[in-house]
Amino acid sequence: MIEAALYLIPVQLSDVELTTILPTINTHIVRDIKHFIVENVRSARRFLKKCDRNIDIDSLTFYELNRHTKESEIPSMLSPLINGEPVGVISEAGCPAVADPGADVVAIAQSKGLKVKPLVGPSSILMGLMGSGFNGQSFAFLGYLPIDSTERARKFKEMERRIMHEDQTQIFIETPYRNNALAAELCKIMPQHIKLCIATDITGEKESIVTRGVKQWQGKLPELHKVPTIFLLYK
Amino acid sequence: MIEAALYLIPVQLSDVELTTILPTINTHIVRDIKHFIVENVRSARRFLKKCDRNIDIDSLTFYELNRHTKESEIPSMLSPLINGEPVGVISEAGCPAVADPGADVVAIAQSKGLKVKPLVGPSSILMGLMGSGFNGQSFAFLGYLPIDSTERARKFKEMERRIMHEDQTQIFIETPYRNNALAAELCKIMPQHIKLCIATDITGEKESIVTRGVKQWQGKLPELHKVPTIFLLYK
Numbered sequence: 001m002i003e004a005a006l007y008l009i010p011v012q013l014s015d016v017e018l019t020t021i022l023p024t025i026n027t028h029i030v031r032d033i034k035h036f037i038v039e040n041v042r043s044a045r046r047f048l049k050k051c052d053r054n055i056d057i058d059s060l061t062f063y064e065l066n067r068h069t070k071e072s073e074i075p076s077m078l079s080p081l082i083n084g085e086p087v088g089v090i091s092e093a094g095c096p097a098v099a100d101p102g103a104d105v106v107a108i109a110q111s112k113g114l115k116v117k118p119l120v121g122p123s124s125i126l127m128g129l130m131g132s133g134f135n136g137q138s139f140a141f142l143g144y145l146p147i148d149s150t151e152r153a154r155k156f157k158e159m160e161r162r163i164m165h166e167d168q169t170q171i172f173i174e175t176p177y178r179n180n181a182l183a184a185e186l187c188k189i190m191p192q193h194i195k196l197c198i199a200t201d202i203t204g205e206k207e208s209i210v211t212r213g214v215k216q217w218q219g220k221l222p223e224l225h226k227v228p229t230i231f232l233l234y235k
Numbered sequence: 236m237i238e239a240a241l242y243l244i245p246v247q248l249s250d251v252e253l254t255t256i257l258p259t260i261n262t263h264i265v266r267d268i269k270h271f272i273v274e275n276v277r278s279a280r281r282f283l284k285k286c287d288r289n290i291d292i293d294s295l296t297f298y299e300l301n302r303h304t305k306e307s308e309i310p311s312m313l314s315p316l317i318n319g320e321p322v323g324v325i326s327e328a329g330c331p332a333v334a335d336p337g338a339d340v341v342a343i344a345q346s347k348g349l350k351v352k353p354l355v356g357p358s359s360i361l362m363g364l365m366g367s368g369f370n371g372q373s374f375a376f377l378g379y380l381p382i383d384s385t386e387r388a389r390k391f392k393e394m395e396r397r398i399m400h401e402d403q404t405q406i407f408i409e410t411p412y413r414n415n416a417l418a419a420e421l422c423k424i425m426p427q428h429i430k431l432c433i434a435t436d437i438t439g440e441k442e443s444i445v446t447r448g449v450k451q452w453q454g455k456l457p458e459l460h461k462v463p464t465i466f467l468l469y470k
Contacts, residue, residue, distance in 0.1 A: 001347060008365045008366065011466040017260075019258055019260055020260040020261045020355075021257055021258055021260075021355050022258055022355070023254055023255055023256055023257055023258055023259075024254045024258075024259060025254055025255040030403075047253070051366070057257075092276055095361060095365055096365060097364070097365045097366075097371045098361065098364060098365055098371040099371055099372055100371065102365075102370075102371075102385070103368055103369065103370060103371045103372075104368075106366065106367070106368035107368030107369070107446070108258075108368070109368065110367070110432075110445070110446035110447075111367040111368075116366045116368070116444055117366070117442075117444075118361075118362040118365035118366045118437075120255075120256050120257070120355070120356065120357045120438070121355065122355045123358070124359055125237070125361075126333065126353075126360075126361050127353040127355070129332070130243045130330055130331060130332045130333055130337075130341070130353035131243065131332075131341065131351045131352070131353045132341070132345070133332070133338055133339075133341035133342030133343070133344065133346075133351070134338065134342070135336055135338060136332045136334055136335065136337075136338045137335075137338075137376075138375075138376065138378050138380040139375070139376055140372055140373075140374070140375035140376075140403070141373065141374055141375075142370075142375050145371040163306060163382050168375070193419075197345075203355070207352075209351055209353070210345070210354075211345035211346075212345075220282070234325040
């Protein structure tokens with residue numbers, strides 16, 4: 001039996017065999033957990049079935065944690081752990097608590113002195129950074145860029161400044177149906193000494209991680225509509 | 236046979252079974268590679284033997300890439316890949332090209348239009364972030380802090396500003412024999428609304444990821460001397 005802790009369980013980014021993206025111990029740990037805090041119950045069930053098709057899903061308890069969850073509902077999700085039982089956190093894709101709502105429940109676990117155990121798994125941010133060739137000794141992930149055009153322009157300027165003056169790689173994402181528009185915008189707005197890495201479908205069949213100068217990309221941008229994509233900028 | 240690409244191969248952070256921290260496919264991929272760009276030949280050989288004890292180490296070619304390597308020597312390390320053979324990159328711990336010298340060779344591969352393929356593995360930066368409960372939608376890794384006291388004080392101020400005004404988690408490391416001094420310094424310098432997460436020996440037997448207010452840590456800091464540690468700050 002595994003020890004009582006809040007296990008942060010990464011899931012696949014794309015539809016691949018789990019052995020290609022998760023250590024085998026993760027599936028053993030999952031089998032020992034009866035309580036799960038999940039971003040989406042349906043995708044979590046599907047993931048658990050993929051870990052072990054003999055798993056008895058109906059014997060498990062799921063607590064949904066996403067932008068619809070009230071903050072006041074979160075602490076009670078940790079009751080099983082307080083009573084000595086392991087609890088798992090599963091997000092929709094990638095690593096819980098990184099670019100997703102899981103961080104709230106981890107913060108509460110920390111404030112209560114509960115043990116937290118992250119497991120190894122795929123992160124498109126980290127894998128995009130590895131593959132970009134950009135500075136991995138200093139980098140920032142900014143999440144989504146602002147939509148408001150004034151704020152957005154200011155953000156682009158600030159990113160450029162941090163690349164040039166702090167040697168810091170800038171990493172960000174966009175709502176998937178606006179990926180094409182963002183890529184075109186970056187090529188237009190960024191000066192020619194800036195490089196853009198477009199990392200799409202990481203771990204998937206059509207994975208592509210390509211770094212080019214912003215001006216080299218012009219007219220040669222790949223089709224990114226609704227494809228999971230990470231954007232990285234550096235010099 | 237695997238396709239010709241520059242494979243970025245993560246290694247263990249601590250002395251554990253590889254099945255606990257790497258997907259099994261990684262060891263299959265490793266067996267198909269004859270050319271490796273490595274931070275340290277000895278630790279790379281040890282890792283490869285651990286992947287597969289039947290591996291014929293003497294049939295492999297190793298190119299050393301670390302701070303002693305001249306920049307002019309790097310491009311030739313990619314010759315096998317240009318000739319259609321897969322090449323692996325292995326650093327001393329964790330993920331190649333993140334907080335280590337591998338990024339240079341990835342940048343050259345990208346500039347030559349060669350295919351780059353990051354594999355999944357443990358990253359203490361990412362796992363520390365997951366376990367901290369801090370903001371995972373906006374975070375920065377800063378590498379080592381400046382040693383000069385004026386620059387260092389400025390860096391602390393800047394970190395505090397980015398936490399408070401940009402909601403950005405700040406992540407950094409210290410030379411392992413100065414970990415204790417840094418932890419004490421943070422507790423003393425940072426205002427009480429700042430939280431510090433100390434993540435030590437990640438994936439190892441003594442793994443501990445604990446978040447407390449900086450003032451709560453005072454007088455209760457763990458022994459960090461020469462223990463691999465990631466420091467994270469947020470509010």
